[in-house]
Amino acid sequence: MVERSNGVRALGGREFLVVLGGLYIAFALGYPLLPGIEATPIGTDLVMAVLVGGPGLVLCYGGYRLPRYDIRPEVYSVIVKWCVGGIGVMLCLLGLTALAAGLRDPIQNVLILTAIGSVSGFAAGIHDARAKTRELELRETVEQLRTANERLEHFAYAASHDLQEPLRMVSSYLQLLESRYRDDLDADAREFIDFAVGGADRMRAMVDGLLEYSRVSTHGVPLEPTDTEAVLDGVLDDLQLRIDETDATITADELPTVTGDADQLAQVFRNLLSNALEYSGAEPPRIHVDAERTDGEWRFSVADEGIGIDPEFHEQIFEVFETLPTDTDDRNASAGGIGLALSERIVERHGGKIWVESEPGGGATFYFTVPAVDSHRPASIARSQEPVSDTAV
Numbered sequence: 119m120v121e122r123s124n125g126v127r128a129l130g131g132r133e134f135l136v137v138l139g140g141l142y143i144a145f146a147l148g149y150p151l152l153p154g155i156e157a158t159p160i161g162t163d164l165v166m167a168v169l170v171g172g173p174g175l176v177l178c179y180g181g182y183r184l185p186r187y188d189i190r191p192e193v194y195s196v197i198v199k200w201c202v203g204g205i206g207v208m209l210c211l212l213g214l215t216a217l218a219a220g221l222r223d224p225i226q227n228v229l230i231l232t233a234i235g236s237v238s239g240f241a242a243g244i245h246d247a248r249a250k251t252r253e254l255e256l257r258e259t260v261e262q263l264r265t266a267n268e269r270l271e272h273f274a275y276a277a278s279h280d281l282q283e284p285l286r287m288v289s290s291y292l293q294l295l296e297s298r299y300r301d302d303l304d305a306d307a308r309e310f311i312d313f314a315v316g317g318a319d320r321m322r323a324m325v326d327g328l329l330e331y332s333r334v335s336t337h338g339v340p341l342e343p344t345d346t347e348a349v350l351d352g353v354l355d356d357l358q359l360r361i362d363e364t365d366a367t368i369t370a371d372e373l374p375t376v377t378g379d380a381d382q383l384a385q386v387f388r389n390l391l392s393n394a395l396e397y398s399g400a401e402p403p404r405i406h407v408d409a410e411r412t413d414g415e416w417r418f419s420v421a422d423e424g425i426g427i428d429p430e431f432h433e434q435i436f437e438v439f440e441t442l443p444t445d446t447d448d449r450n451a452s453a454g455g456i457g458l459a460l461s462e463r464i465v466e467r468h469g470g471k472i473w474v475e476s477e478p479g480g481g482a483t484f485y486f487t488v489p490a491v492d493s494h495r496p497a498s499i500a501r502s503q504e505p506v507s508d509t510a511v
Contacts, residue, residue: 131194204239
C-alpha cells in the first residue's frame with residue numbers, strides 16, 4: 119500500500135536516499151573513466167571518490183537504516199525535502215562563488231558540492247523528521263485522551279441517569295414501607311430502614327458528584343475576567359439557611375477580579391464553606407475568606423476554627439471518594455466524598471493549585487490559586503471585620 123504525505127510517497131523517502139546515494143557512488147567510481155579526462159591527476163580522483171562517494175555511502179546506508187531511526191514513514195518526505203534543499207543551497211553557492219582552488223573541472227565541483235549538501239540536508243532532515251514524529255505521536259496521544267475523556271463522560275452521564283431511578287425507587291419504597299408498617303416494626307427494623315434510605319441517598323449524591331467531576335473540563339465556559347466578590351456573595355446567598363442554622367460568622371477581605379469560570383469558582387467556594395460550616399466542632403462556625411496577590415496570580419484562603427485535619431491526610435482528602443480512618447474523615451464528606459476532589463480539578467483547570475494547612479483541633483485553612491488579570495481591585499482594601507451578609511452573626 120502506498121501512502122502519500124505532502125505530495126511525496128511515504129516509501130519514496132527511503133528509495134530517494136538509496137538511489138541518490140547510488141548515483142553519487144557511481145559518479146565517484148565512473149568519473150575518471152569518462153573520455154577526455156584520463157590524464158586527471160590521481161590525487162584529484164581520490165578527492166572525487168571521497169567527497170562524492172563518501173556521501174553516497176552515507177545516503178545509501180541512511181536509506182537502508184531509516185526504519186530504525188524511530189521515524190514514522192509518513193514523514194520520510196521531510197528528509198527528502200531537506201536533501202533537495204541542501205542540493206539547492208550548494209548549487210546557489212556554486213553559482214555565486216568562484217571555482218574552489220585545486221578543482222579544475224566544474225563537473226567535479228557540482229558533484230562534490232551537491233553530495234555534501236545532500237548529506238547535510240539528510241542530517242537536518244533526520245532531526246526534523248524525529249521532531250515531527252514526536253509531534254504526531256503527541257497529537258495521537260492527546261486525541262486518545264480526549265476520546266477516553268469523552269467515553270468517561272458518557273459513562274458517567276449514563277451511570278448518573280440510569281442509576282438515579284433505581285436508587286429513587288429503593289429510597290421511596292423503603293420510606294413507604296416504614297410509613298405504612300411503622301406500628302408493626304420494632305426499633306431495630308426502623309433503624310435498618312433508616313440506614314438503607316441514607317445509603318441510597320448517599321449513593322445518589324456520589325453518582326451526581328462523579329458526573330459533575332467528569333464534566334469540569336468539557337462543560338466549563340471559557341475563562342474570562344470574573345469578579346470573585348460577586349461569586350462569593352452568590353454562594354453565601356445559597357448557604358444562607360445553613361449560616362442561620364449554625365449561627366455562623368463569615369467575614370471576608372475585599373476579593374479581586376481573576377481569570378476564571380464564575381460557576382466553577384462558585385462551586386469551589388461552596389464546597390470549602392460547606393465543609394467549614396459542617397465540621398466546625400462544638401462552637402458556632404467562624405470562617406474568614408481572604409485573597410493575596412502573588413506573582414501573576416491570586417491566592418485565596420478559606421480559614422475556619424473547626425476540628426482540623428491531621429497532616430498525614432492533607433493530600434488524601436483530595437482523592438475521589440476517599441475516606442479517612444480517623445475522626446477527620448468527615449471533612450471530605452461534602453458532595454458524596456467528591457467535594458474536595460472536584461474543587462481540586464476545577465482549580466487545576468484554571469491553572470492553579472489547592473492545598474490545606476491544618477492540625478487536629480486547630481481549625482483548617484484551605485488555599486487555592488487562580489490567575490490574575492490586569493483589571494483587578496487591590497487586595498489591601500480590607501473589610502475583614504465586617505460580616506459578608508446581614509445574617510452572619
